[in-house]
Amino acid sequence: MTKSHTQASSDPLRQIRWLTYMMFFMFAMTSDAVGMIIPELIKDFGLSMTQASAFHYAPMALIAFSGLFLGFLADSLGRKQTIMLGLLIFSASCFLFAVSSSFNFFLVLLCCIGLAIGLFKTGALALLGDISHSNEEHTKTMNKVEGFFGIGAIVGPALVGVLLVQNVSWTYLYIIAGVMCLILALLAWRADYPPVVKTTEKPASLATTMKMIKNSYALGFSMAIALYVATEVAIYVWMPTLLQDYTGSWPLLATYALTIFFILRAAGRFIAVWLLNRFSWQGVMTYLSLGIALCYVGTLIGGVDWAVGLLPLSGLFMSMVYPTLNSKGISCFPVQQHGAVAGVILFFTALSAALAPLLMGMISDYFGHVRYGFYLATGFAVILFLAMLFNYFRDPSASALEQNNVVTN
Secondary structure, three states, rough: OOOOOOOHHHHHHHHHHHHHHHHHHHHHHOOOOOHHHHHHHHHHHHOHHHHHHHHHHHHHHHHHHHHHOOOOHHHHOHHHHHHHHHHHHHHHHHHHHHHHOOOHHHHHHHHHHHHHHHHHHHHHHHHHHHHHOOOOHHHHHHHHHHHHHHHHHHHHOOOOHHHHHHOOOOOOHHHHHHHHHHHHHHHHOOOOOOOOHHHHOOOOHHHHHHHOOOOOOHHHHHOOOOOHHHHHHHHHHHHHHHHHHHHOOOHHHHHHHHHHHHHHHHHHHHHHHHHHOOOOOOHHHHHHHHHHHHHHHOOOOHHHHHHHHHHHHHHHOOOHHHHHHHHHHHHOOOOOOOHHHHHHHHHHHHHHHHHHHHHHHHHHHOOOHHHHHHHHHHHHHHHHHHHHHHHHHHOOOOOHHOOOOOOOO
């Protein structure tokens, strides 16, 4: 099936791209700062580690729910309306952090934030297909979007650190994010979004999403992304605990290992555009996934002395895996289904982000040390490499990507 897009002037498209970049930046500011907030929760509310970890798992579970059961709204309700709905829920939830000091109330607000993220993220991911003129451009734009997410992942924890040093509550992070989100909602309301071409097919619905789960392309890319996410969250959830045992010659590197990881991940996503202009995405995915696997295998061989350098370095290899796989998975389908497939992929992304660290923690508790959890993460990394090796030689999505390649009038 051939798709067409209404060619908009460059200015509106540029504005919409920047709005999308800033949405992902803001999302990362809050989601990746949770690791800095959890110790404060334990201290302020007398929580156990399991109780405090709900600040990570609860929003991820709601993101997964929202992606799976509400992702179709981006196709049926519209990209703009779905994005604005998510932004407004996100903003209102952030402002409500100022009216209570109850942990349970905070948890409810985080669930609302997770629901909102699922809405505006699926809307934004579907929108990328509307403003991209080809699958290649779609993949490059996706890497730029995730690059801004990477910057937000650096800014958020740093901002929490500054607030805590100044004896200011961490809840102000959410107030700041709420103000940003309200501004983005206003700009989104004023922006002219390109229309999605209507077809004679039935309107998108929850049934569309459920049917999508059975599709081999949606399921295959979702599984590959879930494997990647499992290797990534192992770093920013459990690496600081692993490096507590470090007593070697690079104590400063151990102290800032997580920051270095985030910086390399963000920088690599901008370098990805250069790589994709010169090499096939299948080959790049193979070599980068090999780099991730070697970093994990090296950690198992060399222990914490090697982990202090290898695990932060893995951020450079991880940088473009998620956005590229996400883009290719979405691009296997017509633009009219991008919201539904983005929701399916987001469901598996969030589910993996919630379950993988939990399984690592359970294994570490059972065997008595966090390093045993990294055996599981290494297994995920090796399987991801084998999947990318299969993709390189067999290229199973080639026909779907060619059939649904975006063309302009």
